[in-house]
Amino acid sequence: MLDADDVRRAVPMTAAVEAVREAFRExxxxRFEVPQRLSFAGSTTLVMTACHTPSSTTVVKTLNLAPGRTPMILGTLVWNTAAGQVVADAVEVTALRTGAVSGVATDLLAPPSASRLAxxxxxxxxxxxxRAVAAVRPLRHVSVFGRSSVRAQGLADRLSAEFPEVTVRLARHASAAVADVDVVCCATSSxxxxFGVDDLPERVHVNAIGSYLPSMRELPPELLATAGCVVVDQVGAVLEEAGEVIHAVDAGLLDPGKLIELGTALRRPPVVGGRTVFKSVGLAVQDWAIARLLGEATGMRP
Known part of the structure; x- marks a missing residue:
């Protein structure tokens, strides 16, 4: 059983970004079989699985979410190979692979010189x-906004210690945080x-990874309607689970036929400009990518 510290020692963010990038190309x-995510008990228990057909390796992850509990998320990840299994803390893997996919999307869609993050x-x-944005862009400034100023300050202090070359400041409002940046990362359950679309610069890339239920919405529908490019992890998944996408489609503001899957965009990079969006609800291929690295680190190859 690999705990959180084991996962971090085995998989640095730069390696996670590259592994997730390759998994989406696959x-x-x-080259993957990816069943729809299973959800039980009011989406408080989630089960995700994927099979990489060329290697006949599979990953199965279970998560239990309980708002108000500390930690809120508990879970286990199992990577299966012909040689045996690797079992790891699913919460750490989830945070790592969710960051990594934002890194992949940022590397694809944000300006090469992007240095300011909200x-x-x-x-x-x-x-x-x-960490993921810093792995792919020359990050110099971070604006942090959260509902709790105490938690926001604590996070800002940790980021300042980890990235001494980056200026980290608190923003009083989300609209202020996004006003003068190159990249926005949304990681909330809102x-x-x-924020409003007019709060954003004319050229900005936005990652949204927080919402995973139809009732959740981090992004304004006008952003999805006017963005020069909207990339998603998987069209079927976001049309089922991503509240902002569902709302924009139902309102007639977004043509689902214009959604581009990340794997497709990596194989045929789109021409980007203006505002770009990446919306992710999370796929098990990301877990597989990290699990493969954990397997290699423990000497267990397919």
Missing amino acids: LAAG LLGTGAQAADQV DTPL
Whole structure:
């Protein structure tokens, strides 16, 4: 059983970004079987699985979510190979792979010189969003906004210690945080949009990884309607689970046919400009990518 510290020692963020990038290319090439995520007990228990058909390796992850509990999320990940199994702390893997996919999307869609980041959210996923952007862009400034100023300050202090070359400041409002940045990372469970489309610069890339239920919405529908490019992890998944996408489609503001899957975009990079969006609800291929690295670190290869 690999605990959180074991996972972090085995998989640095730079390796996680590259592994997740390759997994999405493999997904687009049809080399994964990925069943729809199972959800039980009012979406408080989630089960995700994927099979990489060329290697016949599978990953199975279970998560239990209990708002108000500390920690809020508990879970286990199992990577299965012909040689045996690797079992790991699923919470750490989830944070790592969720950050990594934002890194992949940022590397694809943000300007090469992007150095200013707005981080909206202070929960378990937040710090890895910063780590992932820092892995692919010359990050110099981070604005942090959260509902709790105490938690926001604590996160800002941790980020300042980890990235001494980066200036980290608190923003009093989400709209202020996003006003003058190159990249925005949304990592909240909000049920209303965090900012208005007019709060954003004309050229900005936005990652949204927090919402995973139809009732949740981090992004304004006008952003999805006017963005030059909207990339998603998987079209079917976001149309079932991503509240902001569902709302924009139902309102007639977004044509689902214009959604581009990340794996496709990696194989055929889109021409980007203006505002770009990446919306993720999380796929088991990301867990598989991290689990493969954990397997290699423990000497267990397919």
